Amino acid sequence: MVKRAANSGERTADAIRRAGLKLIYQKGYAAVSMRDLAQEVGIGLSSIYNHISTKQALLVELLLEHMNSLLAELRPALAESDGLSARDRLLAFLLFHLRYHLTRRVEVFVINSELRSLEPDNLAEVVALRRAYEDELVAILQAGKADGSLIVEDPQVTAFALISMLTGVCNWYNPDGRLSQNAIIKMHVDLIFSGLSAPLPERQLKAG
Amino acid sequence: MVKRAANSGERTADAIRRAGLKLIYQKGYAAVSMRDLAQEVGIGLSSIYNHISTKQALLVELLLEHMNSLLAELRPALAESDGLSARDRLLAFLLFHLRYHLTRRVEVFVINSELRSLEPDNLAEVVALRRAYEDELVAILQAGKADGSLIVEDPQVTAFALISMLTGVCNWYNPDGRLSQNAIIKMHVDLIFSGLSAPLPERQLKAG
Amino acid sequence: MVKRAANSGERTADAIRRAGLKLIYQKGYAAVSMRDLAQEVGIGLSSIYNHISTKQALLVELLLEHMNSLLAELRPALAESDGLSARDRLLAFLLFHLRYHLTRRVEVFVINSELRSLEPDNLAEVVALRRAYEDELVAILQAGKADGSLIVEDPQVTAFALISMLTGVCNWYNPDGRLSQNAIIKMHVDLIFSGLSAPLPERQLKAG
Amino acid sequence: MVKRAANSGERTADAIRRAGLKLIYQKGYAAVSMRDLAQEVGIGLSSIYNHISTKQALLVELLLEHMNSLLAELRPALAESDGLSARDRLLAFLLFHLRYHLTRRVEVFVINSELRSLEPDNLAEVVALRRAYEDELVAILQAGKADGSLIVEDPQVTAFALISMLTGVCNWYNPDGRLSQNAIIKMHVDLIFSGLSAPLPERQLKAG
DNA sequence: GATGAATGAGGATTCATTCAT
DNA sequence: AATGAATGAATCCTCATTCAT
Numbered sequence: 001m002v003k004r005a006a007n008s009g010e011r012t013a014d015a016i017r018r019a020g021l022k023l024i025y026q027k028g029y030a031a032v033s034m035r036d037l038a039q040e041v042g043i044g045l046s047s048i049y050n051h052i053s054t055k056q057a058l059l060v061e062l063l064l065e066h067m068n069s070l071l072a073e074l075r076p077a078l079a080e081s082d083g084l085s086a087r088d089r090l091l092a093f094l095l096f097h098l099r100y101h102l103t104r105r106v107e108v109f110v111i112n113s114e115l116r117s118l119e120p121d122n123l124a125e126v127v128a129l130r131r132a133y134e135d136e137l138v139a140i141l142q143a144g145k146a147d148g149s150l151i152v153e154d155p156q157v158t159a160f161a162l163i164s165m166l167t168g169v170c171n172w173y174n175p176d177g178r179l180s181q182n183a184i185i186k187m188h189v190d191l192i193f194s195g196l197s198a199p200l201p202e203r204q205l206k207a208g
Numbered sequence: 209m210v211k212r213a214a215n216s217g218e219r220t221a222d223a224i225r226r227a228g229l230k231l232i233y234q235k236g237y238a239a240v241s242m243r244d245l246a247q248e249v250g251i252g253l254s255s256i257y258n259h260i261s262t263k264q265a266l267l268v269e270l271l272l273e274h275m276n277s278l279l280a281e282l283r284p285a286l287a288e289s290d291g292l293s294a295r296d297r298l299l300a301f302l303l304f305h306l307r308y309h310l311t312r313r314v315e316v317f318v319i320n321s322e323l324r325s326l327e328p329d330n331l332a333e334v335v336a337l338r339r340a341y342e343d344e345l346v347a348i349l350q351a352g353k354a355d356g357s358l359i360v361e362d363p364q365v366t367a368f369a370l371i372s373m374l375t376g377v378c379n380w381y382n383p384d385g386r387l388s389q390n391a392i393i394k395m396h397v398d399l400i401f402s403g404l405s406a407p408l409p410e411r412q413l414k415a416g
Numbered sequence: 417m418v419k420r421a422a423n424s425g426e427r428t429a430d431a432i433r434r435a436g437l438k439l440i441y442q443k444g445y446a447a448v449s450m451r452d453l454a455q456e457v458g459i460g461l462s463s464i465y466n467h468i469s470t471k472q473a474l475l476v477e478l479l480l481e482h483m484n485s486l487l488a489e490l491r492p493a494l495a496e497s498d499g500l501s502a503r504d505r506l507l508a509f510l511l512f513h514l515r516y517h518l519t520r521r522v523e524v525f526v527i528n529s530e531l532r533s534l535e536p537d538n539l540a541e542v543v544a545l546r547r548a549y550e551d552e553l554v555a556i557l558q559a560g561k562a563d564g565s566l567i568v569e570d571p572q573v574t575a576f577a578l579i580s581m582l583t584g585v586c587n588w589y590n591p592d593g594r595l596s597q598n599a600i601i602k603m604h605v606d607l608i609f610s611g612l613s614a615p616l617p618e619r620q621l622k623a624g
Numbered sequence: 625m626v627k628r629a630a631n632s633g634e635r636t637a638d639a640i641r642r643a644g645l646k647l648i649y650q651k652g653y654a655a656v657s658m659r660d661l662a663q664e665v666g667i668g669l670s671s672i673y674n675h676i677s678t679k680q681a682l683l684v685e686l687l688l689e690h691m692n693s694l695l696a697e698l699r700p701a702l703a704e705s706d707g708l709s710a711r712d713r714l715l716a717f718l719l720f721h722l723r724y725h726l727t728r729r730v731e732v733f734v735i736n737s738e739l740r741s742l743e744p745d746n747l748a749e750v751v752a753l754r755r756a757y758e759d760e761l762v763a764i765l766q767a768g769k770a771d772g773s774l775i776v777e778d779p780q781v782t783a784f785a786l787i788s789m790l791t792g793v794c795n796w797y798n799p800d801g802r803l804s805q806n807a808i809i810k811m812h813v814d815l816i817f818s819g820l821s822a823p824l825p826e827r828q829l830k831a832g
Numbered sequence: 833g834a835t836g837a838a839t840g841a842g843g844a845t846t847c848a849t850t851c852a853t
Numbered sequence: 854a855a856t857g858a859a860t861g862a863a864t865c866c867t868c869a870t871t872c873a874t
Contacts, residue, residue, distance in 0.1 A: 172368055191369060194405055195401045217837065532650070574820070577793075632833075
C-alpha cells in the first residue's frame, strides 16, 4: 500500500544516519532513544530496524565512516607537500585538519565524546583509525625534529597538544559568528608556529 | 545488617559523590544507573536517596564543586604575579591550570563531557562559572596585547585555543607513564610561548 | 507467544479500559498498579503503554466517556416530555437517572470517588460535564417552582439532595438481590414526590 | 537534648491524627505517604512510629473514633423523643444526623470513601458500627410504618435513600457559603417529610 | 520521644528489540 | 520497506517500615 521511489530504502537509511548523528551530537548516545530517532526521521519506531541492525551498529557506522573519510582526505592533502620540509608538511596538516574539523564539527564532536559508548571490539576498530591519523602528525613532527625545522621535544606529546587545540574549535566555532574560517585558521597556525611571546628588543637583550 | 557510625551520614554522602564521579567518568552520566552507583558505594539502591535528592542533583553538585574549587584556587595562584607583566601572569595561569588539571583529571573530563546532561537552569549556573574562569585568561591576554608583551590577535579565540590544548592533557596523561607532570608542563609552556617554528639563521635570511 | 488478530489493537485497548474500570472500582485509582492492570488484562506490563499514554490518561478517558454518554442519553430521555409540565419532566429525569445509574453502577461509583485523583486540568473538564448534567435537573426544578407544580425552595440545594439520594443506590444495589430495578425506582420516585409523612385526617385537621 | 512539656507525646499523637485526617480527606488514603504526614505534622518521618504502629492503624483509629462518637452522640439525641411518635423520632434523627454531618464533614467524607482501604478485619469492625447506626434509622422507619405515621414501603431501602441524601451535603456544604446550617437542615427535612409534589386544588380533585 | 540512615519491595514509565501483518 | 503490537529488562524514584543513636 505504501509506494516509494526505487531508492527510497537508501534515502531512509541516509535519513536515519543523519538524524542519528544530529541527535547523538545534541544529547549523547546513551540519551538518544530509538523512539527519538524514529520521530526525528519521521517513520515508525520499528521501521528503523529495516535499515540498521542495532543502536550500537548505527554509532559504529557513523564513527567509522567519519574516520575513514578523514583519513581518505588527509592523504591527498598531504601529498601536495610531499617533497617539502617538515615545516611545510606540518602547515599542510594543520590547514587540512582545521578546514575539515570546522566543516564537520558534528562528527568530530561525536567521535570525541562517544568513544566510551562503544563496545570493546568496536572501540578497538575506531581507535586504530584514530591512531593512524595521529601518527601522520607524529611522523611530521619527528621529521621536523630531525631536520631541525621544528622545535619539538616529544613528538607524541606535541601531537596530542596540537590535536587537542585544533579539535577544540569544534566546541565553539559558529559559522554565523563574527569570525571566518580563514581568520580562525590563521590565528591557530600563527599560534602554533610562533607562540605568544613577543620578541621585543629589550627582552632579547635581557635573554642575551 | 545495618551499619552505623558517628558521622556515617557524611561518610556515605562522600562515598556517593566519589563513586558518582568515578562512574560518570567511566561510562557517562546517562549510562550510569542508580543501581550501578549503589553497588559501587556498597549500599542499597534506595539508601542513596537519603543523601542526594536526584541523579541530576548529584551531577550538578559534582560540577559546581569542581568549578568553585577551580576558581577559588585560581585567585591566589594569580595573586602572586599581581604586579608583574601580562606575560608573567600568563605563565602563572598556565602553570596553575596545568597543575590543577593534571591533578584532577577526572573532574575535568566530566565537566567537559557532561554539560549536555545538565538541565537548562543547572547548565546556566555551571556555564557562568566556567566563563568566569575563561575570562581570567582572556583578561591576561588582553593585557598582554595592550602592553605588547604578548602577540595576540583575538584574545577570546586564543583563550579557547589555549584552554583546549591544556585541558586535552586530561585525556591521555597517565601518572604512571613515562613523563612527569613537570616535563609535561614545561613542554606545553614552551609550545605556547615560543611555538614550533625553529628560528634557524638560514630561514631568517630566506624570510628576510 | 505473541498473539495477533485483525483488530487486536482495538480489542486490547478495550480490555484495558474494562479492566481499569473494574480495578479502580474495587481498589481505588491510587491503589491500582499498572502491574495489576496488566495482569488483569493478561498482557505484559509494558504492553499497556501501546494503548494508553498514562495511568492518569486512562482514568480521564474512563470518566469523560462516562459523562459524555450520560449526557448524550439524557437529552433524548428528556425530549419525550418536552412540552409537558415541570413535574412530568422531573419524573422523566428521575426515571432516566435511576435506570442509568442502576445499570452502570461501576462507572458511577468511580466518578464519584476518583475526582480527587484527577490532575487539575482533567478535573476541570470532568467537573464541567458533571455540572452540565446537574444543571438539567436544576432547570427542571426552577421551572417547577415557577409554574407551581413543584415545591422547591432552593433548586440548587434540592438538585444536590436528589442526586445524592439517587446516586446512592449504586452503593448497595445488587442485581441479584431481593428487589427489582423497577421496585427500587418506584420507591425513590414516591419518596421524592410525596415524602414520608402520612396525611392522616387528624393531622390534616391539626395543621388546618 | 530535646525537651517537651509533660504531655508532648499526647500532643504529637493528636497532631498526627489531625494531619492524617486532613490529608486523607484531601488526597485519599492510598495517595497519602507517611512522608506527607510527617511533613504536615512537622516532625521527622520515623518519629511518626513512636505514636502509631502502622499507616493502616491510623486509618482504623480515625474511622473507629468517628463511628463511636457518632453512635455515642446519637443515643442521647434520640432519647429526648423517646416516648413520642415515630414521626417525631425520625425528625430527631434527621436533625441530629444533619447537624453532626454538617459539623464533621471531613470525617464523614473519609469514612465514606476509605472503607475499601481497610483490611478485612478492620473493615468488618467499622462496618458493624455503621450498620448499628443505620439500624437506628431502620427501626424508626419500621415503627412509623407500623403505627401509620410514616409512609414507608421498604424501611431498609428508605433508610439507605435518606442516609445517601443526608450525607451528600458533606460534598458541597461550605460554612462560608450563602446558606446557613439551619436553612439547609430545614430544606432537607421538608423534602423528606413532604416531597416535591405540590398539592394543587385541581390535582387533588383529579386524584379524588 | 525524636531522628537520620538504611532497606526491600514496588511505583509508573521507557528501553531496545522482535515479529506477524 | 513499513508498522502496530508485544515484551522482558531496566529506568529513576518513592513506599512503609525498622533500628541504633
